[in-house]
Amino acid sequence: MPELPEVQTVVTQLGQKVVGKTVKIFWSDWKKKIFPTFAVFVKKVRGTAILGTRRFGKHIVIDLDNGYSIVVHLKMTGHFLVKHKNNRLSSAFTEDSKNGYIHHIFTFTDGMTLEFSDMRKFGWLRVVGTGEVETLPSIASLGIDALSPKLTQKHFHGLLSEKMKRPIGVVLLEQNLIAGIGNIYRSEALFLAGVLPTRHIETLTKNEWLKVLPAIKKVLRTAVRLRGTSDGDFRDTDGLEGRFQKTLHVYGRTGEPCKKCGTMILRKKIRQRSIFFCQKCQR
Numbered sequence: 035m036p037e038l039p040e041v042q043t044v045v046t047q048l049g050q051k052v053v054g055k056t057v058k059i060f061w062s063d064w065k066k067k068i069f070p071t072f073a074v075f076v077k078k079v080r081g082t083a084i085l086g087t088r089r090f091g092k093h094i095v096i097d098l099d100n101g102y103s104i105v106v107h108l109k110m111t112g113h114f115l116v117k118h119k120n121n122r123l124s125s126a127f128t129e130d131s132k133n134g135y136i137h138h139i140f141t142f143t144d145g146m147t148l149e150f151s152d153m154r155k156f157g158w159l160r161v162v163g164t165g166e167v168e169t170l171p172s173i174a175s176l177g178i179d180a181l182s183p184k185l186t187q188k189h190f191h192g193l194l195s196e197k198m199k200r201p202i203g204v205v206l207l208e209q210n211l212i213a214g215i216g217n218i219y220r221s222e223a224l225f226l227a228g229v230l231p232t233r234h235i236e237t238l239t240k241n242e243w244l245k246v247l248p249a250i251k252k253v254l255r256t257a258v259r260l261r262g263t264s265d266g267d268f269r270d271t272d273g274l275e276g277r278f279q280k281t282l283h284v285y286g287r288t289g290e291p292c293k294k295c296g297t298m299i300l301r302k303k304i305r306q307r308s309i310f311f312c313q314k315c316q317r
């Protein structure tokens with residue numbers, strides 16, 4: 035499931051590729067994920083130019099020049115592909131089956147298309163007034179962004195000190211506390227910090243406290259630079275895999291040797307979601 039780095043990759047790339055383009059047609063064969071309705075969406079979007087792209091947690095926002103914005107959530111397997119006339123048949127798009135589940139297409143007046151591939155079909159698109167974007171319940175409820183400069187050590191300590199009796203690995207997933215971290219990056223960040231995900235926050239030493247936030251930021255920044263993790267369906271807007279999966283230390287590596295100490299990586303389910311760790315490197 036796309037997390038902050040994957041969504042940021044899409045937002046950055048769309049910012050470079052589609053800003054200034056004018057939407058000619060919008061097509062969909064999965065209208066139940068177009069809100070408020072397909073007809074309203076088409077009416078608000080057609081003929082508008084794209085002003086810019088933004089990110090709120092794991093949401094993508096595409097601002098239009100008519101006072102409306104498109105809010106998108108990729109959910110499990112959604113991703114955007116930008117196709118020019120001359121790259122439409124490129125191997126990245128045609129040979130990778132993950133790019134073959136196109137359910138929504140924006141066609142621009144210059145012939146370029148912005149296509150949404152989504153195998154599981156949970157991803158959604160919603161048009162709202164630009165001024166209402168931050169009042170959407172799923173955005174309004176978000177906590178501070180994990181990469182926000184305002185998320186300082188002091189702020190982080192304050193947020194987590196209200197969750198003392200809970201495991202750090204669980205709390206990091208709470209989007210209403212800190213937005214953008216999911217399964218992959220909580221596992222990797224806690225490995226980097228040397229802290230077991232099952233540790234209750236109240237048991238963290240001062241030294242451990244000082245390691246967790248920098249580890250989160252480092253892992254997320256590196257993943258943004260490598261265009262995210264493609265452990266499953268995620269592809270960037272060129273249809274290409276991200277590169278962070280090559281650097282994973284624990285996530286998805288159950289039974290494989292730890293890259294640092296050789297101990298077998300373990301997996302545990304907490305709240306129905308798998309978390310990965312090395313019991314020697316993490317305490």
Ligand SMILES: [Zn+2]
Pocket residue numbers: 292293294295296297312313314315316
């Ligand atoms: Zn280890």
